[in-house]
Amino acid sequence: MSVTAKAVTKKALPPKVERLIDDILDKNPLHQKIVTVSLANMTDQEIQNLETYLNFSEEQGQSIEYLADCYLMMVMDVLREQLYFQKHKKYRYSSLDEVAGSVYHDPEYMTQYMYGIAISCFMWPNHLEMLRFFKQTVPTDKKGQYLEVGPGHGLYFMSAMEKTDFDKFNGIDISETSIGITKKIVEYFQPEQKANYALELKDFLNADQLKSNSYDAVVTGEVLEHVEEPELFLRRIADIAKPDAYIYVTTCCNAAVIDHIYLFRTIKEVEDMMDECGLKVVKPLYLPYEGKTVEECLKDQLPISVAYVLQKKV
Ligand SMILES: C[S@@+](CC[C@H](N)C(=O)[O-])C[C@H]1O[C@@H](n2cnc3c(N)ncnc32)[C@H](O)[C@@H]1O
Numbered sequence: 001m002s003v004t005a006k007a008v009t010k011k012a013l014p015p016k017v018e019r020l021i022d023d024i025l026d027k028n029p030l031h032q033k034i035v036t037v038s039l040a041n042m043t044d045q046e047i048q049n050l051e052t053y054l055n056f057s058e059e060q061g062q063s064i065e066y067l068a069d070c071y072l073m074m075v076m077d078v079l080r081e082q083l084y085f086q087k088h089k090k091y092r093y094s095s096l097d098e099v100a101g102s103v104y105h106d107p108e109y110m111t112q113y114m115y116g117i118a119i120s121c122f123m124w125p126n127h128l129e130m131l132r133f134f135k136q137t138v139p140t141d142k143k144g145q146y147l148e149v150g151p152g153h154g155l156y157f158m159s160a161m162e163k164t165d166f167d168k169f170n171g172i173d174i175s176e177t178s179i180g181i182t183k184k185i186v187e188y189f190q191p192e193q194k195a196n197y198a199l200e201l202k203d204f205l206n207a208d209q210l211k212s213n214s215y216d217a218v219v220t221g222e223v224l225e226h227v228e229e230p231e232l233f234l235r236r237i238a239d240i241a242k243p244d245a246y247i248y249v250t251t252c253c254n255a256a257v258i259d260h261i262y263l264f265r266t267i268k269e270v271e272d273m274m275d276e277c278g279l280k281v282v283k284p285l286y287l288p289y290e291g292k293t294v295e296e297c298l299k300d301q302l303p304i305s306v307a308y309v310l311q312k313k314v
Contacts, residue, residue: 002025002026002029003025003029003032004021004022004025005017005018005021005022005025005035005039006018008021008025008032008035008036008039009036009039009040011039011044011047013039013047014047014048014051015051016051016054016055016058016064017047017050017051017054019064020050020054020064020067020068020119021035021039023064023065023068024068024071024072027068027069027072028072028075031072031075034124034290035123037125037290038123038124038125038128039123041125041128042122042123042128046122046128049122050119050122050123053118053122054067056185056188056189057115059188060184060188062115066115067115067119069112070111070112070113070115070116070119071115071116071119071120072116073112073113073116074112074113074116074117074120075116077113077257077258078256078257081256081257081258081260082255082256082303084256085254085256085301086301089301090263091256091260091261091262091263092256092258093258093259093261094228094261094262095228095261096227096228096261098261099258099259099261100174102258103258103259104174104175104177104178104259105175105176107176107177110175110177110178111177111181114152114153114177114178114181115153115181117152117153117222118153118154118155121153121155125287125290126287126290126305127305129285129287129305129307130221130250130285130287130305130307131155131156131159133285133307134156134159134219134221134248134307135159135163137246137248137283137309138159138160138163138164138217138219138246138248139164139217139246140163140164140165141165142164142165142166142216142217142246143165143166143167143216144166144167144168144215144216144217144242145166145167145168145170145214145215145216145217146160146164146166146168146169146170146215146216146217146219147170147171147172147210147215147217147218147219147240148160148169148170148171148172148218148219148220149171149172149173149204149218149219149220149223149233149237150172150173150174150178150204150220150221150222150223150226151171151173151178151182151199152173152175152178152181152182152221152222153178153181153182153185154178154181154182154183154184154185154186155185156219156221157169157171157182157185157186157197158182158185158186158189158190160217160219161186161189161190161193161196161197162189162190164217166216166217167196168196168197168198169193169196169197169198170197170198170199170200171197171198171199171200172199172200172202172204172207173199173200173201173202174201174202174203174204175201176201179199179200179201182199183199204220204223204233204236205227205232205233205236210236210240211240212239212240213239213240213241213242213243214240214242215240215241215242215245216242216244216245216246217245217246217247217248218237218240218241218245218246218247218248219246219247219248219249220233220237220248220249220250221248221249221250221307222250222251222252223251224249224251224262224264224270225251225252225255225260225261225262225263225264226259226260226261226262227261227262228261228262229262230251230262230273231273231276231277234249234273234274234277234278234279235277235278237249237277237279238277238278238279238312238313239278241312242312243312243314245311245312246309247279247308247309247310247311247312248307248308248309248310249274249279249307249308249310250305250306250307250308251264251270251305251306252264252303252304252305252306253265253266253267253269253270253297253298253303253304253306254297254301254302254303254304255303255304255305256303265301266298267286267294267298267304267306270306271284274308274310278312278313279310279311279312279313280310280311280312280313281308281309281310282308282309282310282311283308283309284306284307284308285306285307285308286304286305286306287304287305287306287307288302288303288304289302289303289304
């Protein structure tokens with residue numbers, strides 16, 4: 001008998017969260033430490049949010065066992081790519097062509113990958129902290145146009161629709177699967193806002209309809225490391241944002257995943273690029289690998305997640 005959810009936390013877990021954790025531990029007992037740390041870090045409300053998400057997923061026909069599989073597939077992919085990175089000191093791939101077909105345009109893989117990341121946004125301390133940072137900093141009284149590039153699983157997009165007062169929520173993603181998943185979550189949790197959002201299947205860099213100085217918020221989480229030339233991305237963000245726009249960007253250093261094709265090795269590299277592209281850091285958040293300091297991560301080339309509230313330089 002493998003370890004169960006009850007053995008790794010004293011918290012009372014709602015039934016679906018308990019089933020998810022039991023299934024994860026049953027399929028991968030080595031995951032016990034991560035699950036223990038994750039549950040200890042989650043507030044009761046955040047655990048309840050995960051239960052609500054699992055209810056939604058089940059109603060969409062995705063079983064809890066399937067979500068546990070998605071999560072564990074993503075974990076195994078990350079481990080494999082991290083081992084490659086430690087050995088070769090670079091990510092496996094560096095061009096979009098190498099990964100687009102097998103990731104973004106493979107519906108089965110992309111669905112598993114996005115649901116896996118969604119579960120990690122509820123559980124992994126660094127992903128959860130970035131979502132908290134977004135919820136704490138996104139302005140709740142601003143009007144106008146909200147744009148999200150690469151909504152993926154849709155959790156940020158849905159949170160923005162729930163928490164803020166923007167007039168229109170626009171999302172652009174290169175993957176049809178991500179667009180579909182984001183649409184489902186929005187329609188389920190924000191059915192009354194049907195007329196207030198638009199999702200478009202496009203590469204951000206080819207989205208000609210985005211005009212200079214026209215967005216009141218530009219949000220892009222975990223996308224910069226997925227593109228060949230992130231500086232083009234950042235310049236475009238600076239161009240389309242209004243001077244007082246809320247700009248939220250996350251990325252990572254030394255964090256290998258199958259479709260991470262641009263390697264930032266240091267925080268300074270990220271911030272220098274932002275500065276050169278016309279964006280000023282207003283509020284940074286640095287999240288080193290669990291149990292390590294930022295300095296240790298930089299020295300040993302371990303993963304660091306970074307999130308920023310930025311401002312357009314005028
Ligand atoms: C790792 S997911 C990030 C999901 C979510 N934003 C988050 O922070 O967890 C990356 C998403 O960006 C999309 N993406 C990658 N390159 C893109 C591009 N050039 N234009 C628009 N979307 C892109 C992918 O299809 C995927 O849905």
